[in-house]
Amino acid sequence: MGDGRRGSIWSIPEGQGRGSRPAYSRAQITGAAIRIADADGLDAASMRRIAADLGTGAMSLYRYVPSRDDLIELMIDHVLLEADVPERPTGDWRADLTLIAENTRRMWLRHPWLAGLQRPRATFGPNRMRLLEFAFGALDVGFPIDEIFILLDMLNGYVERVVRGEIEWAREMRQSGMTPQRWMTESAPYVRELLGTGRYPMFERIVMDARLPHMSAEEQFRYGLDRVLDCIAAARP
Template identity: 45%
Template sequence: MAGRAAEPEVIWARPERAGRGPKPAYSRADIVAAAVRIADADGIDALSMRRIAADIGCGTMSLYNYVPRKEDLYELMVDAISGEYDADVPPSGDWRADMRAVARQTRGIMHRHPWVIRLMSTGYAYGPNALRFLEYCLGCLDGVDLPGGAKMELIATVNGTVMTLVANELAIAERTRSLPWSAERERAVRTAYLMGRLAGGGYPRLAAVLIEAGAETLGIEEIFDRTLNRVLDSFVPAARNGVSSRPDA
């Protein structure tokens, strides 16, 4: 007879440790902290129950009493670093400024823990820190004339935008580190090649756009702020809200 299918469960509803016996020398929090350390140092692909067990000094199989699946471990890890948000400061009343501040915190967390970009999922939004984060963001949006569903979309869109921007920042940084020459020399060679292609006249629209944009050189911080402001404006245009969408406003 076929075995009975396992029932789905939420890791947060599961007891800290299954089974009986004396109190162990480590906890679920110890396991998650070790997992975060390993992923921070060597990436998410280096993570394994065996390596975590070696880090905290226990048997590999005993970890499954605390964390039955790797997906549960990932959820615990995402929630652990979500605890790095400073959600104790009350919203200022300026929802744009508050959401920009949240976005900058998100960016900092993703730079400290680059592996989280691969694990981001709405399915990991049930932990205490994740719920605290969502509650805080909704508090920042209290005065915004949007339905609740649109507010949740705004939060998700801001997070997704930050994730995309940080992924690009990390990729550029990684590529720059691997170059056998300076980043400036690489950029100069690529720019010269592009200008040569545009000079041939085959891409007139692109040439016009790049010539126009060439007068304004934006740094990473300015690109981040400008992109974020456009996301916020897509939900509530700044003119309708009676405020400027400039980052320093």
């Protein structure tokens, strides 16, 4: 349900409309939605459920948040505050991008409903804009603007791919008890069969020599992140 408006929720001043002084704020509604989504998933954060959490009727909330899309936009921007970046880049682009990547990973793990979105949509809320300015500013060290765009997309793609995998593993463990360690143990007999054929030399190197599968999730993330940052360093003019 909504008022037929297209565009961004950020273009509508909060508290707009007729009637008495607003009883709620977008921040209250957004906070309730995030609490519900964190506990029970994004689909559970309906206007009816949010209204019950706040002790009001669902219809009254549309005065503050006209549509479901607006609600999700507010939720995404609110959790982006957890990226926790300084007001401006430090001058050390690698440290700045590491901060963004590590804080973004932690944000996704705290709010796994983000992985339920096909891809978190580009929004223009205040926290998104602050993060954008910081990230692009960190790479404003001689790169053309289009190059910065591609390099940050590469970084964000790495973070998103890894954290989606972590969230999926966590879901699998909750539902079936299958941990990475248990999976490796149960797969071991067939892996030995494959190695015994001598037909898969690269797979043998993975099994015998690779350190990555034995690292913690955080160590794996940081190892891959360092490789991505190395690529960015190599692309510098």
